Amino acid sequence: MPEPLNIVFAGTPDFAAASLQALLDSPHRVIAVYTQPDRPAGRGRKLTPSPVKTLALEHGIEVRQPQSLKDPEAQAELAALEPDLMVVVAYGLLLPKAVLEIPRLGCINVHASLLPRWRGAAPIHRAVLAGDAETGVTIMQMDEGLDTGDMLLKARCDIGAQESSGELHDRLAVIGAAALSDSLEGIAAGTIRREPQDDSLATYAHKLEKQEGELDWRQPAKALAQQVRGLSPWPVAFTRLGGDNLRVWGATALDGTCDDPPGTIVAADRDGIQVACGEGVLSLTRVQLPGGKALDAAAMLNARRDTFAIGTRLGGA
Structure with missing residues (x-):
């Protein structure tokens, strides 16, 4: 030794x-x-x-x-x-x-x-x-x-x-x-x-920048899921919801196709808020509204279901 x-x-x-x-x-x-x-x-x-x-x-x-x-x-x-x-x-x-x-x-x-x-x-x-x-x-x-x-x-x-x-x-x-x-x-x-x-x-x-967090719904769901995971816990991915930023802490790419415009909420249940992408669907499993805590999909929908109604567009579209 x-x-x-x-x-x-x-x-x-x-x-x-x-x-x-x-x-x-x-x-x-x-x-x-x-x-x-x-x-x-x-x-x-x-x-x-x-x-x-x-x-x-x-x-x-x-x-x-x-x-x-x-x-x-x-x-x-x-x-x-x-x-x-x-x-x-x-x-x-x-x-x-x-x-x-x-x-x-x-x-x-x-x-x-x-x-x-x-x-x-x-x-x-x-x-x-x-x-x-x-x-x-x-x-x-x-x-x-x-x-x-x-x-x-x-x-x-x-x-x-x-x-x-x-x-x-x-x-x-x-x-x-x-x-x-x-x-x-x-x-x-x-x-x-x-x-x-x-x-x-x-x-x-490269060093991470906050602006890298914005989700572009024209991208494939798989790429967006990687973006969410890669930017957690900082700077955290986000998307526009009305006039606010919705922070996305957890998301999963789902199999299958979707004909709705990218950024459209196509379903919402306890397992996730499903959003159409350029290719596939991204299920948002944990999100955070301004001034609130990060919540899983079930808790968020219990509190603010109208905010995530089917047909709502994310990303300022």
């Missing part, structure tokens, strides 16, 4: 906290944690620590929150730790070349896709939006490019037919933590095999 590594961890959200916990449960030593500065949150806009900071402080680990790692002083402080390895998981700050060269074994990243399939900010959402059947986590040796470094280990998983980005995110956090643990012994011993990425297979996972 190789000697335990002195590790600096850099990460911010819940996804990263799962990997930090895996390191804390390992024989290796987490000597410092880097995370984003506290951000305002909630109705009171109170400064709130990141999940990674909260976990680190619970275990008595030093936390550092620089605005940037491009600052020579911040780089000197990191170098003074003399880390063997830096583990980066959804940190949110770019690591310049000077930082990548500080740890003895470099910097590795837990990336939520099977590289090079989805590089960039939103690999989980983009996989669901694209209708991918499979995704996973790649442990990657970081370089100066955007998710372009050599691959050290891959862990694969299927994407469920009705799985949302939020549900997949939670599964991949666990898978990523396990993959990180599996990779550390080989990294420490210098025996892990590095596999270069094929850049020709890369796709950029």
Whole structure:
């Protein structure tokens, strides 16, 4: 068994906290944690620590929150730790070349896709939006490019037919933590095999924008169902209903054909509010009106059946 590594961890959200916990449960030593500065949150806009900071402080680990790692002083402080390895998981700050060269074994990243399939900010959402059947986590040796470094280990998983980005995110956090643990012994011993990425297979996972949520009923029902799942829990798909936005949290594409104009409600029962699409029918299973809570179809129809009368047009048509 190789000697335990002195590790600096850099990460911010819940996804990263799962990997930090895996390191804390390992024989290796987490000597410092880097995370984003506290951000305002909630109705009171109170400064709130990141999940990674909260976990680190619970275990008595030093936390550092620089605005940037491009600052020579911040780089000197990191170098003074003399880390063997830096583990980066959804940190949110770019690591310049000077930082990548500080740890003895470099910097590795837990990336939520099977590289090079989805590089960039939103690999989980983009996989669901694209209708991918499979995704996973790649442990990657970081370089100066955007998710372009050599691959050290891959862990694969299927994407469920009705799985949302939020549900997949939670599964991949666990898978990523396990993959990180599996990779550390080989990294420490210098025996892990590095596999270069094929850049020709890369796709950029653009950051999500709120306007991507609007449903275009001229599209096939299958594509719209993927859109709903891919944008849950943020920014959430929506459609126009009269003068309001109806948020769509859950939807299922139904088999069969429909001759009604796209956006027309063609049926509504406890199982869903069925809407004609450019191809097929989309059943809205969980929706939210302005000022109200997200409700399943049965509860929404009990409260507002007239709002979803057959023949009503969605999408401003």
